[in-house]
Amino acid sequence: MRVIMFTREDDATAVVPAISFIDCQVECLKPIPASYAAVGGADVVMVDARSDLMRARALCQLLSGPMDCGPIILVLQDGGAAVVQPDWGAADFVMSQATPAELGARLRLVHVRAPESETIPEDRIEAGDLVIDTTAYTARIRGTLLDLTYKEFELLKALALNQGRVLTRQALLDEVWGEDYIGGSRTVDVHVRRLRAKLGTEYDHLIGTVRNVGYRLDISEQQ
Known part of the structure; x- marks a missing residue:
């Protein structure tokens, strides 16, 4: 499973330590427009929402539009789940201190239920x-x-x-x-x-x- 994580961190384990125990390929990208095209090759997209929920919401709404983007999982701190709404476009969320078992289960579930994306002409x-x-x-x-x-x-x-x-x-x-x-x-x-x-x-x-x-x-x- 290929995972892209949008974060300011250089290492995904700084966001979710348990990811080091998961059998997946994780690529960290800065949450800037130049990086968004990379989501087409990802099975799951993770968005680091720990420090700025409003920017995370804006990014989710962009990526979950008619783009070739896999399901999105938000990474939250304690209390962050209270503000997440369906119109954000995220398929699921996980707390930053989740156990390897919970993180692995959430990744597998969103990957399995992800719908096939329609191919959209690029030009x-x-x-x-x-x-x-x-x-x-x-x-x-x-x-x-x-x-x-x-x-x-x-x-x-x-x-x-x-x-x-x-x-x-x-x-x-x-x-x-x-x-x-x-x-x-x-x-x-x-x-x-x-x-x-x-x-x-x-x-x-x-x-x-x-x-x-x-x-x-x-x-x-x-x-």
Whole structure:
């Protein structure tokens, strides 16, 4: 079993000591956008949520969208399980001090019940009348080319990849601007407003606002 763990630690045993007793291959990756493409080759993805639950939630929501990602297990400290909700997208959680037997059982169970992932073309994303070409960096509505900046394009792509799923402002900041971006979430609001303007009055409603949470692209709202 191949496991990818998103963590700031260099060694997985610093996150879950019991993992040293489990027969699996574990690769630690920094939780930054450049690392996310690696999840396609993992049987299980673990997210270190011990120190920052909100960033862990944002990462789970990104990875559990329509990406080629295995089931996600959150690693929590005592008390962390109380805030985890189904909309995070995690398949299970484990406490950092779990025994080897418990950790092994959770890994096996989520691996067994993981559904087959649909293959998604890497260079083309379709969401109703919206077609995004990630190779040419173009987006079209009913064949009409949208004049987007790079950040607007990346924001629209992130929403389209997760169509129907609410993405928090923090998740969008991490995905489009990077985890080290020091600006506030208002940056996302400004770019969403510009995107809606460029989509035009017929399609601006495709990017919905979920009050106090974030945004989603929903083709069911397409007229």
